[in-house]
Amino acid sequence: MNKVEMISHAIEEDIRQCRWLPGNKLPGQLNLMARFGASRTCLREAITGLEAKGLITSRHGSGCYVNNLFEAQFAGPMLGVERDSVALQLSVMEMRLVLDGEAVQNACERATDDQLAAIDYEYKLMAQRRGNALQRAKADLKFHMLIAESSHSLIVVSMSQLFYAQFFNAIYGSLYSVAGRDLTLSGEVSLAINAQHHAIYEALMVRDGEAAKAAAQAHIRYSMSVLEGRA
Amino acid sequence: MNKVEMISHAIEEDIRQCRWLPGNKLPGQLNLMARFGASRTCLREAITGLEAKGLITSRHGSGCYVNNLFEAQFAGPMLGVERDSVALQLSVMEMRLVLDGEAVQNACERATDDQLAAIDYEYKLMAQRRGNALQRAKADLKFHMLIAESSHSLIVVSMSQLFYAQFFNAIYGSLYSVAGRDLTLSGEVSLAINAQHHAIYEALMVRDGEAAKAAAQAHIRYSMSVLEGRA
DNA sequence: GGGTTAAAGTGATCTGACCAAAATCTGGGT
DNA sequence: ACCCAGATTTTGGTCAGATCACTTTAACCC
Incomplete structure (x- = not known):
């Protein structure tokens, strides 16, 4: 050669x-x-x-x-979908169900020890953070992106990058705020989300792919249920 | 640049x-x-x-x-057409009607003086040749290929090369011989073809594109009529 | 701070040289 | 006329380095 x-x-x-x-x-x-x-x-x-x-x-x-593998696909304007509609938000969550599940499962199998340590660090930071809605959303984003990067799959990383960037509002907008006003989560929802993050975290730390995937998907299903409750 | x-x-x-x-x-x-x-x-x-x-x-x-632009297209076996059928021969002639017409017209416009001289030389050689059928067919082929090359069109040359190579039999087989036996042309047909070649030659030498194209197409139409008469 | 400019860092282009590998040519032998 | 081995030609691959063009950074001045 x-x-x-x-x-x-x-x-x-x-x-x-x-x-x-x-x-x-x-x-x-x-x-x-x-x-x-x-x-x-x-x-x-x-x-x-x-x-x-x-x-x-x-x-x-x-x-x-x-390069990001799918950048070209995300370049043009989205046709036929209202930008911040509940329908879009649910579609995005549907997609995350697949994407994040795949990401976290692969991360369990292929993450380096350094990457697990980084996730560990970031999780603990996120768990004790008490900032405003935007800061908490960004911490959550970072947590999920670190997991995606640990999957060692170019496809998963490329998709996650574009997906979270493109649909940041659709993903976090309605959970952490309503109609532009900055709100803190209700105690109940906040506790539930924290518990779900913890489940993902725990499974990841022991590299239990199945459990981690289930936890991630439960997390997203919960977000969907919150959305549907508000619709 | x-x-x-x-x-x-x-x-x-x-x-x-x-x-x-x-x-x-x-x-x-x-x-x-x-x-x-x-x-x-x-x-x-x-x-x-x-x-x-x-x-x-x-x-x-x-x-x-x-490279020949269309070599890949001619590489595989021909499907759905009997190799030496009259139907194929007529199809080939139909194609030559376009290809040779284009070639000779372009040649009138774009041939270099050297190329015209080469065609002149080859024509005179062909006109006085008295060899067997195969030799006369080859001389005819050479004459037509020189014209194609003088068209200065890569597409025309590529097509002509593959076409004449692939369908040599379909083109010359039934004109210069019948059922494998080596025959000389009948005096009548031979004289007609010589006259047609001469018409093409004359038009080319004075770079009259329209006349040359008409002469070439008349030449091929005559061959088709001979073929149809035998069918 | 904000903007400007100089310097350092980095990729882009091009060169001439060297040896390796494959094809072609050449001459001798049969 | 044919075949074979060696010499020559021609392309393939690689290298070290020179020079140019563009970005980024940092120092500087206001």
Whole structure:
């Protein structure tokens, strides 16, 4: 096998294994040249190929960045769906049921110890946080994104990134606030959500994929029930 | 514009203008390096790109060769058509009506003086040839191919190459022989065909596109009438 | 702070060289 | 006329480095 092909495959594998996440910068060319013991010519050819494949984007003077697999699909405006309707919110939750379930299950199998530690840290931070609605929503988002990243699946990470960015309002808007006004959750709902997060957390820490998946899906089903109750 | 892109475009343009015909070898890399004043690395990158585009094929140790645009389409077996049926022969002639008409008209407009001289030479050779059926068929083929090549259209040349190779029998088999036996043409048919070739030749030499196209199509229509008379 | 500019960092392009691998040519032998 | 081995040609792959163009950063001044 070629040196160029070897480099291409190695980098592609690293990307698919989420060693570098979509949006992140790859190591510089000098760094990669050293890592692969290759000349600039070979490296450039490999990078050109990966760029042609759509896996990365190279920005002159800045660096090489991992592409999000589905960015193009999320680029255009959404047709036929009202932006913040309850129908959209329920659709989004339906999707999360699959996506987050997959993410957390894969995370149990493939997360590194470092990643579990990061999730552990983030969970504890989130559990004791007493900020406003936006801050709590962002902490929740971070928790879920860390789990997605730990799944080591480029597809799951790409989807999660775009999904949470695109539907942040649909996901958190109606749970943490109503009609633009900033509200704290009712004690009951807040306690339930905390308990659900804890269940996910516990299952993750012992790498119990089935339990974690069930907990994540229970968490989302609960959110759906809250939404439906308000509809 | 890049040097690489410049070289790519230049070579592609040369190919599309039929400066090098499908199947022909491009000048060697050293030659091209001199022509474009570029390094081998650049040239190689341009060649790699053109190969990825499917325009050329590079063979290690041998050279770069222009691809035939439609080779892939002619690769598989023909389905649903009997190999040497009269129906096929008539279909082929129907196709030639378009293809050769286009070829000869373009040739009138775009042939170089050298190419006209080559056609002139070949025509005179063919006109006085008194060989067997196969030899006369080959001379006829050469005459038509020279015209196609003079059209300076990569599409016409690609089609003609594959078409005449694939359907040589369908085109010449029944005109120059019957049921495998080697026959000379009847005096009447032979005289008619010679007259038709002469009409094409005359129109070409004065670059009269309309007349040449009409003559070519009349030639093919006559062949079709002979075929139908025998059916 | 805010904006401007200079410097450092990084990718883009191009070069000339070297050796390897495959094909082609050449000459000798049968 | 045919075949074979070796020499030559031609493309494939790789390298180190020079130079240019663009971004980012940081220092600076206001």
